[in-house]
Amino acid sequence: MKIALVHDYLTQRGGAERVFELLCKRFPEADVFTSLYDPQRSIDLSDRLVKTTALQNLPGATKYFRLMAPFYYQAFRSLDLQDYDLIISSSTSFAKAVRKRPDAYHICFCHNVTRFLWDTQTYLREYGDYQNLYPFIEKIFRVMREQDLKYSQEPDLYIANSTTVAQRIQQIYHRNAMVINYPIDTSQFQFSESKDDFYLASARMISYKRLDVIVEAFNWLGWKLLITGDGPERSRLESQALKNVEFLGHVSDAERKQLMSTAKSVVVAALEDYGLVPIEANASGTPVISYGAGGVLDTQIPGQTGLFFRRQTPESLQTALLKSREIRWNYSKIRDHAVQHFSETAFFGQVEKVLNQLPIAA
Numbered sequence: 001m002k003i004a005l006v007h008d009y010l011t012q013r014g015g016a017e018r019v020f021e022l023l024c025k026r027f028p029e030a031d032v033f034t035s036l037y038d039p040q041r042s043i044d045l046s047d048r049l050v051k052t053t054a055l056q057n058l059p060g061a062t063k064y065f066r067l068m069a070p071f072y073y074q075a076f077r078s079l080d081l082q083d084y085d086l087i088i089s090s091s092t093s094f095a096k097a098v099r100k101r102p103d104a105y106h107i108c109f110c111h112n113v114t115r116f117l118w119d120t121q122t123y124l125r126e127y128g129d130y131q132n133l134y135p136f137i138e139k140i141f142r143v144m145r146e147q148d149l150k151y152s153q154e155p156d157l158y159i160a161n162s163t164t165v166a167q168r169i170q171q172i173y174h175r176n177a178m179v180i181n182y183p184i185d186t187s188q189f190q191f192s193e194s195k196d197d198f199y200l201a202s203a204r205m206i207s208y209k210r211l212d213v214i215v216e217a218f219n220w221l222g223w224k225l226l227i228t229g230d231g232p233e234r235s236r237l238e239s240q241a242l243k244n245v246e247f248l249g250h251v252s253d254a255e256r257k258q259l260m261s262t263a264k265s266v267v268v269a270a271l272e273d274y275g276l277v278p279i280e281a282n283a284s285g286t287p288v289i290s291y292g293a294g295g296v297l298d299t300q301i302p303g304q305t306g307l308f309f310r311r312q313t314p315e316s317l318q319t320a321l322l323k324s325r326e327i328r329w330n331y332s333k334i335r336d337h338a339v340q341h342f343s344e345t346a347f348f349g350q351v352e353k354v355l356n357q358l359p360i361a362a
Helices: 015-026 065-077 120-126 128-151 163-173 211-221 234-240 253-262 277-283 314-324 331-342 344-356
Strands: 003-007 031-034 086-091 105-110 157-160 177-179 199-202 225-228 245-249 266-268 288-291 306-309
Touching: 003 015, 015 086, 015 344, 065 128, 120 128, 157 163, 157 344, 163 177, 199 211, 199 253, 211 225, 211 234, 211 245, 211 314, 225 253, 234 245, 266 277, 277 288, 277 306, 277 331, 288 314, 306 314, 331 344
Parallel strands: 003 031, 003 086, 086 105, 105 157, 157 177, 199 225, 199 266, 225 245, 266 288, 288 306
Antiparallel strands: none
16 A cells, blocks of 8 residues: 655644654655655654655745745645555645545544634734734635635545544534544653652743743742743743742753653643643643643543643632642552553554554555
């Protein structure tokens, strides 16, 4: 069976790219396709040949890849994948548009619906440089939404990373999606039964992460809070914080692992589509205090691996934090749950079951 692996663009290294990297390792004989490829800024594919589109030849395209948005659908439509029996696309937007033979099968690992088209205002808040262009952008996006709906019908099967994303696929694309929670490399996180007297937040400092809620809650409690990460909100957050809140900025992987394993809890206030930080914390044997919506509903067990707070307010978070101090956490069971459900072995076990049931599997 000849397999093609397709990703939107390989110009950065985020959660979607890490999943695609796992797929590439799992299928070493598959051919790799993407619209744009910058090996210095994205995942490590070693000597793997990566086939790109005509967009790759445009000067500055890999650096300003977001500006290429109106051209991606046709770029993916132009790829010749007629020789492939199975196409596995990894997409938050465009790769789902690829063509296939009528007797071939297309599985789309959909990390989200095309967010900048269907939640434009939220997206532009994160990329403020584009906010002033909204009247012009909206005219283009109106056309692109029609294309997105059209090409969303191309895959034969959608696999979503969370129930939240599966619901969005149903609501917007009117397609059913199977849920397979994406993995982390659990071997990369260290376990500790010994917890120090601090809490940890680890996130990029942008508005939707709601670090302001966390900072205000800890200002009131007076407990020690360490925050790793950086971003445009950092100055504002630092001016809001009292002395018990410390900003560490970017830390090494080794330091982050150490902090994850020895924190009393990791605190998450964002509404995430999926969210890897809570799983990373659990893989370190650390409970998670999280806003109870989105991906954590799939990954956390209240009272066993963490606690939810129901509103994105300091008061709601404070209540959960105080309650967490009353619980005797079983750190080994927290770690075991992460390994059992969110390891690469667990992930590919589910993926193989899907592949074995395909009409082309034989």
